[in-house]
Amino acid sequence: xxxxxxxxxxxxxxxxxxxxxxxxxxxxxxxxxxxxxxxxxxxxxxxxxxxxxxxxxxxxxxxxxxxxxxxxxxxxxxxxxxxxxxxxxxxxxxx
Amino acid sequence: xxxxxxxxxxxxxxxxxxxxxxxxxxxxxxxxxxxxxxxxxxxxxxxxxxxxxxxxxxxxxxxxxxxxxxxxxxxxxxxxxxxxxxxxxxxxxxxxxxxxxxxxxxxxxxxxxxxxxxxxxxxxxxxxxxxxxxxxxxxxxxxxxxxxxxxxxxxxxxxxxxxxxxxxxxxxxxxxxxxxxxxxxxxxxxxxxxxxxxxxxxxxxxxxxxxxxxxxxxxxxxxxxxxxxxxxxxxxxxxxxxxxxxxxxxxxxxxxxxxxxxxxxxxxxxxxxxxxxxxxxxxxxxxxxxxxxxxxxxxxxxxxxxxxxxxxxxxxxxxxxxxxxxxxxxxxxxxxxxxxxxxxxxxxxxxxxxxxxxxxxxxxxxxxxxxxxxxxxxxxxxxxxxxxxxxxxxxxxxxxxxxxxxxxxxxxxxxxxxxxxxxxxxxxxxxxxxxxxxxxxxxxxxxxxxxxxxxxxxxxxxxxxxxxxxxxxxxxxxxxxxxxxxxxxxx
Numbered sequence: 001x002x003x004x005x006x007x008x009x010x011x012x013x014x015x016x017x018x019x020x021x022x023x024x025x026x027x028x029x030x031x032x033x034x035x036x037x038x039x040x041x042x043x044x045x046x047x048x049x050x051x052x053x054x055x056x057x058x059x060x061x062x063x064x065x066x067x068x069x070x071x072x073x074x075x076x077x078x079x080x081x082x083x084x085x086x087x088x089x090x091x092x093x094x095x
Numbered sequence: 096x097x098x099x100x101x102x103x104x105x106x107x108x109x110x111x112x113x114x115x116x117x118x119x120x121x122x123x124x125x126x127x128x129x130x131x132x133x134x135x136x137x138x139x140x141x142x143x144x145x146x147x148x149x150x151x152x153x154x155x156x157x158x159x160x161x162x163x164x165x166x167x168x169x170x171x172x173x174x175x176x177x178x179x180x181x182x183x184x185x186x187x188x189x190x191x192x193x194x195x196x197x198x199x200x201x202x203x204x205x206x207x208x209x210x211x212x213x214x215x216x217x218x219x220x221x222x223x224x225x226x227x228x229x230x231x232x233x234x235x236x237x238x239x240x241x242x243x244x245x246x247x248x249x250x251x252x253x254x255x256x257x258x259x260x261x262x263x264x265x266x267x268x269x270x271x272x273x274x275x276x277x278x279x280x281x282x283x284x285x286x287x288x289x290x291x292x293x294x295x296x297x298x299x300x301x302x303x304x305x306x307x308x309x310x311x312x313x314x315x316x317x318x319x320x321x322x323x324x325x326x327x328x329x330x331x332x333x334x335x336x337x338x339x340x341x342x343x344x345x346x347x348x349x350x351x352x353x354x355x356x357x358x359x360x361x362x363x364x365x366x367x368x369x370x371x372x373x374x375x376x377x378x379x380x381x382x383x384x385x386x387x388x389x390x391x392x393x394x395x396x397x398x399x400x401x402x403x404x405x406x407x408x409x410x411x412x413x414x415x416x417x418x419x420x421x422x423x424x425x426x427x428x429x430x431x432x433x434x435x436x437x438x439x440x441x442x443x444x445x446x447x448x449x450x451x452x453x454x455x456x457x458x459x460x461x462x463x464x465x466x467x468x469x470x471x472x473x474x475x476x477x478x479x480x481x482x483x484x485x486x487x488x489x490x491x492x493x494x495x496x497x498x499x500x501x502x503x504x505x506x507x508x509x510x511x512x513x514x515x516x517x518x519x520x521x522x523x524x525x526x527x528x529x530x531x532x533x534x535x536x537x538x539x540x541x542x543x544x545x546x547x548x549x550x551x552x553x554x555x556x557x558x559x560x561x562x563x564x565x566x567x568x569x570x571x572x573x574x575x576x577x578x579x580x581x582x583x584x585x586x
Contacts, residue, residue, distance in 0.1 A: 014373065027261075053174040054378070056381070059172075059382075062152035063150060065153035067118045068127070071134040072295070084238060087238070087243035092241055093235075093242050
């Protein structure tokens with residue numbers, strides 16, 4: 001499997017990354033190199049081996065259901081670009 | 096397709112149930128409803144760099160309870176995944192959800208569609224249920240062309256419950272949604288408050304010619320937050336799709352919104368700009384392990400499920416299937432019945448059921464009160480039933496006492512019925528001599544009725560019983576009066 005320039009443009013758009021024409025070519029080559037590594041990995045016979053979802057074979061630690069956070073809105077909003085009436089303001093989005 | 100084609104409707108539902116925890120699914124922020132904007136949004140919830148999610152144990156318990164209640168498989172190991180999309184109410188740029196290995200797999204819900212003689216039973220299969228976090232809220236008005244973001248809801252634990260495309264009408268979809276709504280409240284994992292968005296449904300709807308094996312192209316109706324809207328939206332959508340096909344236009348896969356004001360559905364986004372979520376396992380979270388011992392522990396703490404309870408009411412108390420089903424329609428209703436039976440005894444269970452579904456249900460309906468807000472408690476109702484059972488009062492007088500109790504006479508005392516009976520002198524007259532005297536008076540004053548009765552008019556006898564009951568202000572035992580009259584008239 002290999003990616004063409006169109007695939008790269010689409011992936012960049014989904015990730016909200018702007019790429020110039022030159023960057024698109026470099027990125028395509030780099031991504032195709034990575035896909036090459038993955039092909040090597042996929043060539044290994046893993047029949048009968050349970051897939052792992054994480055590199056470390058340990059399980060999730062759980063937290064008791066207790067409210068531990070306090071209201072720190074003022075701190076957080078002090079570094080926000082724009083706020084009003086306790087809300088974060090962003091460019092208008094309409095769906 | 097000709098106009099004579101018979102169409103089959105195919106519906107699958109996805110429901111987001113907000114879990115009844117105290118804190119968020121991955122942070123220690125409160126999820127209490129109605130707080131001022133962003134005061135319940137911590138560093139994790141607003142996605143400051145460097146923060147890590149830690150899974151709330153109670154959210155997992157809720158998922159296990161649900162899995163047990165619907166007879167599903169609870170995954171011994173499930174995995175959290177990132178669902179990537181950009182929207183300002185999702186500050187991380189991804190939602191933590193489950194994709195390939197959800198916590199609950201399979202199972203299903205038995206539903207009853209319609210009521211009375213035309214009611215039909217159906218089993219709706221579930222595909223899966225998975226844990227995920229809710230997004231924040233966007234407010235589009237009043238911010239001079241900007242959008243306001245409130246992240247209090249971001250990170251609220253949700254269980255997304257997905258059905259197979261098993262439903263064949265809007266009525267079936269609504270019956271399923273109602274059954275699910277009752278169940279999640281019954282097992283105490285969701286408060287079911289649809290106005291506050293604690294329970295919201297998306298419906299996947301398609302149509303196909305009757306008998307065709309392949310499904311038609313579906314459109315997804317988003318965010319149905321009432322059963323009435325669900326019915327309206329699906330009915331409109333089905334009508335619209337059939338019309339499109341009959342006019343020769345193909346259905347395009349799309350996400351649509353229902354507008355309650357116009358009763359119509361309209362397209363939100365088409366397939367071309369459908370999201371490509373690029374799911375992958377979240378490296379911040381390790382696999383969730385659920386051991387059999389944990390499942391057993393959760394199971395031991397679960398309430399009896401509605402279907403089991405219904406079967407028990409039928410077997411132990413001789414209730415009809417309909418009556419038993421009505422009593423288990425909601426947990427508070429079932430609790431009320433169980434509490435009243437515990438107080439008045441199993442022998443009175445049937446009478447209690449009749450009073451709950453008759454007088455009490457009518458009153459609650461009329462005043463729009465839920466049973467848990469009933470001015471008459473289960474113990475008070477039991478107290479009233481006991482006085483009917485031991486012949487202290489007749490059924491008719493009991494209705495009077497019920498009315499008085501409903502209006503708060505007798506206060507909040509457990510023996511409110513006894514106090515009202517005492518205070519208003521409603522006790523049935525059982526003293527035979529007293530009743531006999533009254534009957535004699537009635538007979539003396541109604542010679543005409545006696546003659547008519549002797550001439551063979553049954554109605555005249557009933558009039559005499561009525562007169563006698565009236566003379567006792569309804570406090571005599573009607574059977575006793577009838578017997579006495581018959582005896583005196585030599586019948």
